[in-house]
Amino acid sequence: MALVELRGVSKSFRKGDETITPLDNIDLVIEAGEFVSLMGPSGTGKSTLLNLVSGIDQPDSGTISVAGTVVTGLSRSKLADWRAANLGYIFQTHNLIPVLTAYENVELPTLLLKLTSSQRRQRVELALEAVGLNDRADHYPRQLSGGQEQRVGIARAIVAHPKVVVADEPTGSLDTETSEQVQDLLQRLNRELDITMLMVTHDSDAACIASRQLILDRGKFLEKGVGGAGMVVDSVGDKR
Template structure:
């Protein structure tokens, strides 16, 4: 059984008398341990799909199962609890809290989980070591480079050992050299830690780093140049 199953999902917004449909009957599956990239032009629906899988937004119709849980049926409160336990999010602009150290930023998601202080400390130390930032644990975001900030963001995403890591344009604000470093780190997170990773990107070179690539056009999946309603992403 796939780790993530998206079944005939449509998302609509209403603006005045106009109905906007960023996703139109999308279905796909993602296997545990996969690394998939979602690509497409601005407005193609890729970030919308990412946020639906992450439980940040709600579908208009259709179902999304993650590790056997139909997240479209969860109440707002239960969805927030599910998201804290199952989703690690890597943002484009880091989204670090400036008054917190790197250590404290990474620890933040763990405060929502029933963990002891000792267990939180152990997990944070492991996450910072994984992104090679142990020496920066006491530094504030203003004392770090953009690449270091993004590595803190990745450590924060993996610290709770989530079911799925979602990354929305994680290299969009970085220079070429730092982009390469972050893409290598994301590959390590997948290959060495075995974490399932779903990355949105408009960069074809970045998308090619994933094991599987999928493109969206006008809210629909495109495979081999043809619009289709389904996509099956499986580990090679």
């Protein structure tokens, strides 16, 4: 079943006198439970794509459907309600609030949902347990390592039981060992909790943990590893 579906999506920006088109009439379908990684040169629209899927930005043309909702054209208030119930976001720089504990940072998305205090507590505890940080619940970000901070960020992304999680360079600020730990965690959450994931990364090792790898270049998708080892296939199946 298609969980994320982009049809004919284009997005352009003005840069001085020049028009930049990072996404040019693209189609993309992500099935429920898939883990898709997205690579490509800097400035090719990878983060733009995440912002479109999450409703932070709107395309110039085309339609985007996520978890059964057409998010193109929704009002800001409706988008905010939809994101709270359906989407988790993992940032490269963690984006934790320094004056809140790990528990309180993870709890934040649940405050937007109609949950009782006991239901919120249960979700937070389960999310922290899923990332192995129950024993750090009362610690502040300054008391955590970079890897622990990112795991708190991942717990925050999954606490509301989202249909899809988007991750923007989730290992980009981590050392090699910690990066591998976070990669293992993301892969396990995808597999064991059946969380659909779309991850942008510059790290080819991180990209390989995904079940499908895409490359975004000059406004179009190339799909890697389909049809045989080393073969690159674009989004409509033409061999490159």
